[in-house]
Amino acid sequence: xxxxxxxxxxxxxxxxxxxxxxxxxxxxxxxxxxxxxxxxxxxxxxxxxxxxxxxxxxxxxxxxxxxxxxxxxxxxxxxxxxxxxxxxxxxxxxxxxxxxxxxxxxxxxxxxx
Amino acid sequence: xxxxxxxxxxxxxxxxxxxxxxxxxxxxxxxxxxxxxxxxxxxxxxxxxxxxxxxxxxxxxxxxxxxxxxxxxxxxxxxxxxxxxxxxxxxxxxxxxxxxxxxxxxxxxxxxx
DNA sequence: CAGTATCCAGGCTGATACTG
DNA sequence: CAGTATCAGCCTGGATACTG
Numbered sequence: 527x528x529x530x531x532x533x534x535x536x537x538x539x540x541x542x543x544x545x546x547x548x549x550x551x552x553x554x555x556x557x558x559x560x561x562x563x564x565x566x567x568x569x570x571x572x573x574x575x576x577x578x579x580x581x582x583x584x585x586x587x588x589x590x591x592x593x594x595x596x597x598x599x600x601x602x603x604x605x606x607x608x609x610x611x612x613x614x615x616x617x618x619x620x621x622x623x624x625x626x627x628x629x630x631x632x633x634x635x636x637x638x639x
Numbered sequence: 640x641x642x643x644x645x646x647x648x649x650x651x652x653x654x655x656x657x658x659x660x661x662x663x664x665x666x667x668x669x670x671x672x673x674x675x676x677x678x679x680x681x682x683x684x685x686x687x688x689x690x691x692x693x694x695x696x697x698x699x700x701x702x703x704x705x706x707x708x709x710x711x712x713x714x715x716x717x718x719x720x721x722x723x724x725x726x727x728x729x730x731x732x733x734x735x736x737x738x739x740x741x742x743x744x745x746x747x748x749x750x751x752x
Numbered sequence: 753c754a755g756t757a758t759c760c761a762g763g764c765t766g767a768t769a770c771t772g
Numbered sequence: 773c774a775g776t777a778t779c780a781g782c783c784t785g786g787a788t789a790c791t792g
Contacts, residue, residue, distance in 0.1 A: 547661070548784085549785075564753085564754085565753075574785095575786055575787075575788095576754075576755060576756085577755090577756080577757090577785085577787090578784085578785055578786070580754085580755065580756085581784095581785090588749065589746045589749055589750055590745060590746060590748075590750070599753095600753090601753040601754080602754055602755085602792085604754065611749075614741075615738060617734070618734040618735045618737070618738045621731040621735075622731045622734075622735070624731070625727065625730075629724060632703060632724050633702045633703060633704075633724070635703075636702055636703025637703070661764085677773085677774085678773075678774050678775075679773065679774075682774095687765095687766095688766055688767075689774075689775060689776085690765085690766080690767095690776080690777085691765060691766075693775065693776080694764095709774090712773095713772095713773090714773040714774080715773050715775085716773070716774085717774060
């Protein structure tokens with residue numbers, strides 16, 4: 527196990543770097559893991575408001591994690607997809623998921639006492 | 640790579656479960672990786688206020704991630720240490736660190752354009 | 753359908769002052 | 773040293789209404 531020797535180089539979830547620590551980014555990434563999805567296909571399962579979803583998607587697009595493709599149809603159709611860079615995040619996120627799946631009961635038990 | 644099939648079971652950083660997504664928890668854990676540390680040994684390198692550090696430590700203690708040991712001396716001496724449970728978090732956190740170390744430049748470049 | 757535009761509450765966070 | 777108490781600002785996130 528190797529942890530960044532410089533603890534304060536913003537390599538961890540806190541706010542600064544990537545928005546891993548925010549409420550929605552990671553969930554959106556996982557939502558996109560099986561292929562492109564439309565705005566409405568994200569908003570429903572995530573139970574997020576349009577405003578917040580838009581903000582999150584824009585930020586992730588700026589960071590190069592996803593792409594936004596608008597088709598000039600009526601009604602409009604917009605698809606969001608992971609970039610190769612965004613896709614590389616699936617692995618560390620899976621590690622977090624695995625940890626939670628394994629240890630959530632222990633945490634909840636500790637919290638109960 | 641295996642991701643939790645139930646996307647909404649709070650297995651990801653968002654707020655709900657473990658405080659992985661908050662600003663300080665992960666940094667505190669990494670700070671404690673080499674052994675117990677005193678309150679003041681955390682507050683200085685983390686550049687956190689006493690109030691926030693106290694709140695974070697209490698929450699982590701409730702969750703069973705750290706222990707708090709107060710020695711009845713004068714001046715007082717309190718040590719915080721990772722529990723075995725807390726220690727298991729080092730591995731997934733290292734994965735996040737590794738991702739950031741590897742891809743931070745790409746993100747910053749995307750953000751700049 | 754895929755957003756924008758406002759407004760607003762609550763939580764996180766920090767600064768400052770004080771205590772056993 | 774290791775906190776607690778209080779106050780205040782910011783920002784995230786949500787509710788609601790409206791638009792091309």
